[in-house]
Amino acid sequence: MRTRSVKDPATTDGSLVLLGFGAAVAALAGGGLWAGIHLGTDQPAPDNPIAIAKRLFRGDLVWQTGSTIVVVLSALVLLAAAVGALVLLGRYRSKKTRVDDKARHLGRGRDIESLSEKGCRRKAADLAIELTPTQVPGVQVGRHLLSKQMLRGSYEDLHCDIWGPRTGKSSSRVIPAILDAPGGVITTSNKRDVVDATRLWRSVRLLDRVTGEPVKAAAVDWSTYGDSKAVPAKGMVSVESLERRPVWVFDPQQVADEQPSWWWNPLTWVTDEVKAADLAEHFASGDDGVEAKKDPFFDPEGQDLLAGLILAAAVAGRPITDVYTWATQEKNKEPVEILRGTADGRYRLQADGLAAQYNQTEKQRSGVFTTAKKMIRSLKLSAVHPWIRASGPGDTRPHFDPRAFVAEGGTMYSLSREGNGSAGPLVTALTVAIIDAAEQLATTSPKGRLPVPLLAPLDEVANVVRWAKLPGLYSHYGSRGIIIMAVLQSWSQGVNVWGTEGMRKLWSAANVRVYGGGVAIDDGEFLRNMSTAIGDHWEISGSVSTSDHGRSVSRSRTKQRTFTEAELEALPRGRAIVRSSGNTPVLVRTVPWWEGPNQAAVVASIRVHDPEADRTLAGAVTLVGNVDLTREGAA
Template identity: 45%
Template sequence: MSASNRRNQNGLDGQTIMLIVCLTLAGVALGAVWAAVTWGSHIDRVNPDLTGDPFGLFFGVLQGSVAWPASGTWILAATLILALVLGLAVAVAVSRARRRRSNVDGAATYMGKGRDLRALSVTGAKATAHRLGVTDWLGVPIGITVAGRQKLYGSPEDMHVDIWGPRTGKSTSRAIPAILSAPGAVLTTSNKRDVLDATRDVRAAAGGRIWAFDPQRIALEEPTWWWNPLSYVTDDVKAAKLAEHFATGSRAGDSRADPYFDNAGQDLLAGFLLAAAVAGLPITKVFTWTTTPGDEAPVDILRAHGYDQMADAVDGQVNGEPRRRDSVYGTAAQMASCLKVRAIGQWVTPLSGNLAGDSRPQFDPHTFVRSRDTLYSLSKEGKGTAGPLVTALTAATVEAAEELATTQPGGRLAVPLLGVLDEAANVCRWHGLPDLYSHYGSRGIVLMTILQSWSQGVEVWGRDGMRKLWSASNIAVYGGGVKEPEFLNELSQMVGDYDKHTTSTSIGRGNRSTSHQVQRERTVDVADLGALPRGRAVVFASGAPATLIETVPWMRSPQADAVRASIAAHDPSRRTAQDDDHAVPVTPADGTRALLNAAPRQEEDL
C-alpha cells in the first residue's frame, strides 16, 4: 500500500469533520448551561426542585420553566473561556502530533508492538543483562516504537547490521548514541571526524583514554602514539590473517581477484610479515622486500626461526621463473602499498626506526580490551588509503577481546566490548566478519556494522557473505535512503501483509445490501521504504515481527550538552586559530556547524 493511499484511508472527509465539530460545540453549550444553572442556583438559592437531566434543564431555561440565576452569567462565561482554552490546547497538541507523524506511520499499526517486542523493551533488556551478569548496561539503544511509544534496546549479546543511505542520520541516531551508552572499551571506524569530535570528551570524562588512529590526517591528529601491526603476528596463522587484511583492504570494490596471482601475492606477503615479525624489523621493511625480487633475506630469517615450510613457500617465489615472480611480487607490493606512505609509517613504526628511543606510548590491544578506553580508527578510500591497517587494527583488537573472554566466567566478557564499524565497506573491509558475527555475540563482543547500501556489502563479502552477515545479526535496522528495488522488495516481504477490511453498500429497487470483504495488502511497499523519511527506521529483530521506530538522535539524550561541548572544543577551525595564535572569534566549520544545528532541524522532522 502506498503512503498516499494509507494517508487517505486514515484521514476523515469534510462532512465527518463538520459533524464532529457540530456535536462538540453542542456538547460544550449543553455542559456550559448545565454548569451555570446548577452552580448558580446553588449559590443564589433558586430553583429548589432543579432537575439533574442536562437536556431537561437546557430546554427548561429556553421555555422559562427554569429560572436563570444571576450568578449563572459569570459561571457560563468562565466555563466557555475554560472550554476555549482547552480547545486551543488540544488543537495545538494535535497540530504538533500531526507534524511529528510521517506518511508511513499508519503502517506501524500492523507491525510489531507491545508484547511482540518484549525482549527489546526496557524490562526485557534488564532481564537479559541480569542473566548475562551485566549490571550497568541495558544494551545499545535502538529507538522508540511509533505504535506504543516503547523504548527499544539491543541486549549485550545482540549483533547489529545497519543499512542507512547517505545523510539519513546514522551517525546522530545510531553510532553516537551507541558509543555514549557503552560501559567498557569501544572501538569505532569511520571516514569522517564527526563521531570522533562528538564523543571523545564524553568518553574521556567517563574514565577512559582516547586513541585516535588517523594516518591520513582526517581529523588532523598527530602520531603521539603508535601501533606495531607485527605485534599481532605471533605465528604463521596470524601472519596469513594479517596478509588477508592487507589484500582485502587494498582491493578496489569493483575489482576481481586473480585466481592465481592474488593468492600467490597474499601468501608471499604473509611470509614477509612473519619474517619481519620474528626478526624484530619494522613493518615498512615488508614493503621493501616486495620491491626487491630475488632477495633471500626473508627466506633465511624464516629458516633460522624454524618456519621451514613457510621458508620453502617464499623461496619458491624468490627463485621462481622471473616473469611469474615479478607478477607475484607486484601483486604483493600493491597489497602493502600503504606502507610506503611516510605519514602512515609514523603510526606503525618507531620514530627513526629506533624502538628504544621512541618515548611514545604503544597501543596494546590486550590492555585496551580490559579498559574503558576508546579507539577511533579513521581512513578514507582511494590511493594511499590506510584501510588495510584500520582493518588489521580492528581485527587485532576484537581478537584480543575474544581471547580475554575465554578466561572469564561463561566464556564471555564481564564488561562487553562495543565495536561500531561505521562505513565498514569503505574503511574496514574485514573479509572474515560474516563467519565470526554470530560467534562474537556469545563472547560479549557487540558489533554494529553500518553500511550505506546492500550493494556495498556485496562488494566486500559477496552476495552469500552479505546474506550471511545479515542473517547472523540479531538486530537489523534499515534507516532509509536506499534506491535498490531488489533489496527493498525483500524488506517489504519481511515486514509482511495485513488484512484490509472493506465494506460496500448497494441500493437498488428498494433493497439495501451490505457486503464485507477481506483482502491481503502489503504493509509497506517498495515506494514506502525508498521514501522512508528521516527520523523513521524499520527494525528487524530475531524472534519478533518488524517494527517501525522513531529514531532518537544524540541531541535528545541527557548527554547532549556534553556532546555539543566536545564538538565545539575540537572544531578544526578553532584548532587552526589557536595554532596561528590569532585572538579572533572562531566559528564552527561547516561539518561541525551541521552537527550543532542538527538538533532543531532533527527535532522538527521528528
C-alpha cells in the same frame, strides 16, 4: 501475516457524523442555558435544560445580563480548551510521519520482549554482566512508536545496520552506542564526527574519586573540562575530579588532524604463519574487495608472497615498512634466509615456498612481486610511517598493546578514507588485533566471555574495515562478549567487500538488523527481501449503498503488503525498521544524541574537539529542551 484488527470503513457514513455533530451542539446549548440561569442569576430553576428553555419561552424565567456573562465566559473557556487541543493535536501530527500508522501492524508487547529494557536487563543478569544503576543494559536501537519504550539489543546480540547517506546513522546509532558502552570501545569511521562527539565522554570514568560511587552524566558540570579554575555549579561534579581513562585515535590520513603521539607495529600481532597470512589478506582485500576481478594466478601468488615477507619481518623483529622494501627487490633473498635461520626450523616449509617464488621465471616473478607491491602500497606513504614504527632509539612514545587496551576498557577511534593513500588495511589490521586480543581474554574468563562487553561499532565498515573473514566469524563473537555493529550504506557495499553469499551470511548472522532508510530500489534484492520479511496484513474494505429497499453494507477482507519497496525506499528520516532474532519486525523512532541523557557531555566534547563546533551543533539542532546548543546558550 499480521492479523491485528483494523477499522471497518463501512461502519461509518455521513449521517452518523451529522448526528454526532448535532448531539454535540445540543449538549453545548443545553449546558449554556443551565449555566446561564443557575450561575448568572438567583432565580429558582429546574435542572433540566429543556424545562429551562420552556420557562424562558413562557416568561417564567428572565435572561439577565449575568446569564450572558456566564455564557460568554464559558464559551471563551471552551474555545481556549478547543484551541489548546487543536495545538496539541497539531504538534502530535507534526511529529508523525506518513508511515507511523503502519506500526500497529508490526511488533509490540510480547512480540518484542527481548528488545525491551526489562528483557535486556534480564539477559545481562543471565550473562553475569555487572551493571551500575547508571549503565543501560544494552545497545540503543530506537523508541517504539506505540509504547514509547526504548528498544535495545542485549550485550549478546550482534548488529548489522544499513542506512543510506545522511539518514542519521552516526547521530542515532553509533554515537549513542559509544556513550552507553559499559566497557571498552573500538570504532571505525571515515569522518571525524564520532570522535569529536564522544571523545570527552570516553576520556573520563564516571566514578567520584572521593566516594567511589557512580556519577550520572547529568550530575557532571561538563563546562569545567580543561579549566582547572572553573568551579562546578552547586550539586555538580567537575570533570577534572573524575578518573581518566585511555583514549587512542589512529589517524594516519589526518581525518581528525590527530598527531601520532603513539605508535603500533602491526607485526607484533603476527605470532605465526597463520597470522601472517591473515595480515596479508587484509592488505589484499583492502582496495578491491571480493567482487573485484582478479587474476587467478598473480593475485593468490602475490598474497602468498606477501604472507612470507610479513612472517620474515616479524621473525626478525623488523619494522613493517621493510616488507614494502623487500617487495621492490625481486632478487633480495634475505627473507628466505631469515625464515631458514630460525633455531627450531619451524618455518622451513615457509622458507621453501618463498624461495620457489624467487626462483620463478623472470616474467612470472616480476608479476607476482608487482602484485604484492600493489597490495601494500599504503606502507610507502610517509604520513603513515610515524603511526606504525618507532622514529628511532630515542622514541619515547608509547607502543600500543591490544591486550592491555582490552583489559583497561579504553577507547580506540580508527580512522581512514577511501581511495588513493587509504590506510584501510592498517585500520583493518588494528581492529582485528584488538578483537583478537579480546577473544583471547574472553577464553580465559568465566563462562568464556568478557566480564564487561567490548563494543565495536564499525561505521563505514565496507569502506574502512574490509575484513574478509568477518561474515564467517560474526555469530561467534556474541558469545564472547564482543558486540560488533557492522554499519553499511547499502547492501551492494557489502556485496562488493564480501561477495553475495558473504553479505547474506553476515546479515543472517546478526541478531539485530536495522534499516534506517535511504537505500534505492535499484540496490539489488535488499528492499524486495525486506518488504517480504516485514510481511502482509489484513485490511477490511466496505461500501454502503441505499435503495428503495433500504440501506445495505458490503464488506470484504483483503491482504495488503505492509511496506512496499517504494515505501521502504522513501522511509522518512527519523524512522527505522528493526528485524531481530525471534521477534516480529518493528517500526521505531530513532533517538539522536541530542535527545538523550548525555546531551550536555556531547555538546562539551564537540566544543572542545571540533574546530567547527558552532556549525556542527547548528546542523544537529538549535534547541534541545532547555539547553541552547548555540555558543551563547552553551557558554
